[in-house]
Amino acid sequence: MKQSTPAAEDYLKTIYGHTEWQPNLITPSVLAARLGIAPSSVTEMVKKLAAAGLLHHVPYGPLMLTPAGLRAATAVVRRHRLIETWLVRDMGFHWDEVHEEAEVLEHSISDRLLDAMDARLGHPAHDPHGDPIPDANGAVAREPAILLAQATAGHSGRVLRISDKDSAILRDLATDSIGPGSALTVVEALTVVEPLTVRLPDGQIRQLSPAAAELIWVSA
């Protein structure tokens, strides 16, 4: 199996990411949207990945990682998350600034350097956004979580992860002192007309936009 290119790694990582927190099959058009490329480009790459044994794909059907594809995907995710953790812990980056840098470096660093980072950081289990870091064998320790947007009033829990898709929202949350590990209780659930309201441990009340509530996962 020939060594994957950065583009192929991005496809696999994105397919993996789609099913990490919600068990949905991904379709070519959704993948294209996530990668910001044309659907026809996806068709081509999918053919190559399927030929390489990394993807199952029946024409006009959804995409599924094979065991080999899953291994390759978790390896990339491991790189990404270790790099993010390193950027925050060692290099003075904020957790809302690391995504783009990791997006590039995940395709560049050697296994040797990755191992050195991992050891230096003490084999961390979670990245700065709370996402679990797969171990060197690809095993992922995932905790049951629910999306804050779907939590009902009265739900109490810790913030397990906050998606790093939108760094503006990450910055707002940071100024609101909400981050991975924060305890909170839902005061008012999200509705079509009302923002979500949560109470922090110190009694403070925060209102969260629907967009923010869609990015935050709390313990069940």
Next chain:
Amino acid sequence: MKQSTPAAEDYLKTIYGHTEWQPNLITPSVLAARLGIAPSSVTEMVKKLAAAGLLHHVPYGPLMLTPAGLRAATAVVRRHRLIETWLVRDMGFHWDEVHEEAEVLEHSISDRLLDAMDARLGHPAHDPHGDPIPDANGAVAREPAILLAQATAGHSGRVLRISDKDSAILRDLATDSIGPGSALTVVEALTVVEPLTVRLPDGQIRQLSPAAAELIWVSA
């Protein structure tokens, strides 16, 4: 001027590297050999770099960096050498293991991360091989140096730099306790039939192969 690609950066860096220690003009075929690619590929890229104002080139003539090309080249060299320094000082790499990693990362890391490394390392002036690290403005502090292969018997000086081209030789030198900063005196100059002999400060005598003597630069 549009942003350079990794390939273009490699061309500029290599052209710069050719004249850094010996003031020779580089020709397309030499550049091709250094990059490990076909001469015809060099012709193409040279045309692009010349069009971008980074290179002077008259057909069938040698290659010269323009001021803009020199700036671009020193920026890449700065990245390369800071990364090497960081790998050795922070990540536990040996000085003979850093070249390949830096070769890749120099094209990937952001200015933000580069600045963080630079600050963390205390703005180092030299990399692990003794090569000067250009500052953020591209200025390079270079000390007069002569190649050990050309030093005459009796010459005394410090090792200023050891080219990182051949990591096997770097490893041998490390076991011989010869590295940047080492003081040494030439006992017997290199000849066609004799290896070079040097004395270390503790009185120990070392014989160096012609290949090694061609990589080591000492203070004049």
Next chain:
DNA sequence: TAAGGGCTTTCGGCACGCCTAAATCTTGGC
């Protein structure tokens, strides 16, 4: 000074990864 050898360049090709436009397939709604 003319020829030949060594560089350099030109030319046609290829792999990759992307695009748009035009087929083609699938499926939900009537």
Next chain:
DNA sequence: GCCAAGATTTAGGCGTGCCGAAAGCCCTTA
């Protein structure tokens, strides 16, 4: 049960960066 909207795939193209083969230039040597 059919049909059209929407998703997917095919077809043809483009830019980048590489290749080998062939043509062209330069210059040394006889």
